[in-house]
Structures are given as structure tokens and as C-alpha cells.
Amino acid sequence: MSIIYPVTHFSLILIEWVLIGWAIRMWQQSTSLAMIVLPIVLVSISYDNIILSIGSLIGEGELLKTLSMLRFLLHYLVVPLFIVIGVELAHRAGANWANTVVRILSWVIALGLTAIDIITRYTGLQLVPIEFAGILRYHVANLSGPPIITIVVNLFVVLIGIGIWFSLKWPWLFVGTLVSLIGNAMPSYAVGTLAGSCSELVMAISLLLTEERTQFFLVTQGETNFLSSD
Template identity: 45%
Template sequence: MATFLYPIYTVANFGLAIWGINLFQQAPRMSTILLIVVLTGMIYDNLIISVGHLIDEGTLLESLNRLRFLFHNLFVPLLVVVAVKLACNAGVTWAHYPIICYGCWAIALGLIVFGLLTDFRRLELIPTTFAGSLRYKPKSCSVPILTIAIALLVGVVGFYIWREIQWPWMFVGTLVMFSGNAMPTRIFGTLVGSAVDLVFILALLTTPLIVH
């Protein structure tokens, strides 16, 4: 099943990236270009899992998987900036304050540094198989503080956007992403996580379409 679904996830994320580029050409926004950057990491993530069983265990596949986690640490915190920019476009009052505009970048950069120093620097990978797929995962699994912090921040901003322009989907997408990633990987692998991440990014990418 995984060998069938991950290529679909890869193509779906690629399709969202192409759509995002078209949206950016029509209405250039910082939030859209940052979402395209995040999607680049998601495309790579699903692609490497898709072809892992073809490459087989070894240094090459381990290195390719290590890049997955690097991109996660570098790109995902940018969603904090995306959320604030969307709130600003939606007319949320506090999102226009200069301290918020600069502060979201400071938070994103802080989360990037935190992730690199605490997670990526000490990252040890081991091979694992699931439903026909082969990937490398962290040897020791800890609470994903980085992901939880970002989800909470984006969820709070999504709530304010919902209240301002009656568009609940950014908030709902965050809840879906949070719930899906909370499911145990020993049972579901990363299949559910990759699917809900796709829904989450779709919710963020469609939000600019209804804000002024």
C-alpha cells in the first residue's frame, strides 16, 4: 500500500506547488512563496520514501533520508510566518503590528535554530520498513516539540482568521494535521501523517483566495 500511496502523495504535493506558483504569479504574496518552499520539502520527503525500496539500505539512502529531516527543520517553522501573513491579509488587527510582523520571523528563525541544535545535530537514523516502503527513521523517538509548537501557533492564528472572515478551514486543517500526526507510526507508519500534511497545506494555500 505504501509503495502506491507515497508516489500519489509526491505527485499531489507537486501539483500543489505548481498551483502555488500560479497563485503567486496572479497575486504575489510572501505567504504563497513560503508555502511553495515548504511544499518543496514535502515533495522531497514523499519522493525519498517512495523510492527507498528501490535504492535499498545503505549509506546513500541514509544520507537522502537525513536530508528529509534537515528540510523539515529548515522549512516547517516558516509556517509561523505564513500564518501571520495570512492573518494580516485577512484584516486581523494585531497581525498588522510591527512587533508581530518582525516577531513571527524571529520565532521562525528561533525554531529553526532550536530544531537544528536539539534534533538534527544528534540525529541517529535506523532503517525501517512499512507496508512495502523502506525509509530511515530516528533511532530514539522523542516528543516532537517543534511540530507541536508550530501547530499550536498556526492553529491560534487560524482561529482569529476564522473569527475575522468566517473562514474556518485554516483552523480545521491544523486540527486535522495535529490529529493525524498524533497517530502511532508503529501502526500507521507515516502514511496518515503525510496525508494530513497534504490537507493542512491545502487549507493554507486556499486561504489567500478568500482574503483581501
């Protein structure tokens, strides 16, 4: 039982590396800004899972604590970028609301949420060791309540998913983000780290599938316009 969580986290790393390659391939096909930002997020999520999977091997001490400080910093920096990725996908899908102003605003909101997390949570961060289901990790001391910023990000992307659903008749970004929202709302002290890690993976996959759907939609639309012009 104690190896299930570490092995699963390691499996998530392998999946995330595959997703990074997938995102880069789709960026080469479309030069989509979303597919530039998503690999950055996936690298951070992958690092998160690496530290969680090998924490017990490293053992309690300054090394694991330092690596964990970096884990929290990367998480605070990149998770709000899911909003930017979602808006960029909506823009590519032809959603009228995803105009230049909204695209710029998505960066403002993402950077604002990052700043809030850095100022309120990372500055003066105190970590304490905790062990759950074979995972040794450093946890924020005196942490209470769900990860508010992460949930806010999920809610933004849920709304974006609804917009893309109407634009492309594609519900899967909404569904994937809703699943992610539920997973992130689960308390880690009760269910451990897998719920949150799997939630981020599900959202990343739904974003990649949406980009693939968008590329198919754009190619099909282009072919239709070409045939109409003939």
C-alpha cells in the same frame, strides 16, 4: 497491502506539485509573501515523500541514509515556516493583530524553532533502518514521544486559523490545521508515515484555500469601495 503506502506517498508527490503551481499562480496574482514561502515548504514536503516512496527500491545502505539525512534537515528547516505563512495570510485578511511586529515575530519564532530542532535533534543525528507497510526508511534511533516542534507549529497555526475565522468568517484554516495536528500526534511506529505526510498536505491545502478566499475577499471589498465612491 505492501504497495499501498509507497503508491500513496507517490500520489502525494503529484498532488504537491500541483499545489506548488497553484501557489505560484496565486503569488502572481497578489505578490503575497505567504505564496512565496509556501512553495518552498511544498518542495521540501515533496522531497520527503519521494524518499519515502522509493526507499525500498534504493535499498538499505549509505545512499538511502544520506538522502534521509537531507530529508530530516529539510523538515527541520521548513516546517516552522508554516507559522510565517499563517501570519502573512492573517495580515492579508485584515486581522488587526497581524501587524508588523507580529509578522516579524513570526519569523523570529519560526527561526527559533528551527534552531532548536537543528541543535537538539539534527546535530549528532543517528539513523537506523526501519520497514513498515512496504516503506523502507531511516528512522531516528532511540526516538521517543511525538514530534514536539511540529505539534507546536500546528498549535500556532490553529490559533492563527481562529483569528482568520473571525476576520473572514472562514473556518477552514482552523479545521485543516486541527486535522493536521491530530495526524501529526499519531505515533509513526504504530501507523507508519502516511499520517504525518497527509497532515502536512492537509495544512498546505487549507493555507492555499485561505489565500484564495482572501484574494476573493479583497477583490470584493475593492469593488464595494469603488461602487460606494461612485
